[in-house]
Amino acid sequence: MWCIPPQQNATFVARMEALLDLYQQPYNPLEPVLCMDESLKDLQIATYFPLLTAPGRPACFDYLYKPAGAATLLLCVEPLRGWRYVQVHEHRKFEDWALFMRQVLDEFYPHATTIHLVVDNLNIHTPTAFYHTFPPQEAKRLVDRLIFHYTPVHGSWLNMAEIEFGVLKRQCLSQRFASRDLLSQAIQSWFIARNSFAPKIHWQFTVDAARTKLLHLYPSFDP
Secondary structure (H helix, E strand, O other), X not given: OOOOOOOOXXXXXXXXXXXXXXXXXXXXXXXXXXXXXXXXXXXXEEOOOOEOOOOOOOOEOOXXXXXXXXXXXXXXXXXXXXXXXXXXXXXXXXXHHHHHHXXXXXXXXXXXXXXXXXXXXXOOOOHXXXXXXXXXXXXXXXXXXXXXXXOOOOOHHHOOHHHHHHHXXXXXXXXXXXXXXXXXXXHHXXXXXXXXXXXXXXXXXXXXXXXHHOHHHOOOOOO
């Protein structure tokens, strides 16, 4: 469900329109648009084994389980290319995010000159994370390749990574996982298979649509 401010909010609409303009830009492999987000997954150890069912029928799990902690999922998706990548971590710290983004930049986008990165306002989603994790020369090298685009407060739905997380949860995360290793293996198999089909995200919401449907958020002016 969308969470948007009920009153006029110039800061919200300024950031929103900037993102909507970015999403309308044609695909450019030298300046890709990446959307990045995070989520948590509870780890649960089943108390009883699943009940046997007929072939083609879903497994039946007992509702009893033992908590086994939680895992942080870091996800990055390039909507216009139909590519995504996910890592499983124990924590959500500056170092986790910075190392994740360095791998994305160097391993998957070595030839991109500039990467437009859409993120929310979490405190680790800043250039600070790179300087917190790497020597200054390395941190600056990474920061110089990124242009940060922040979603407005109450506007996380403007980050297309949330759409990809929705697909991940429906297709892969509905079952229980007893450890981060098992969760990581399942997620890796999921995104490798999904990338082989390269499904893209077709974003339809535009600035013109926002000025009609979300008119109440825009400051009003006397004629």
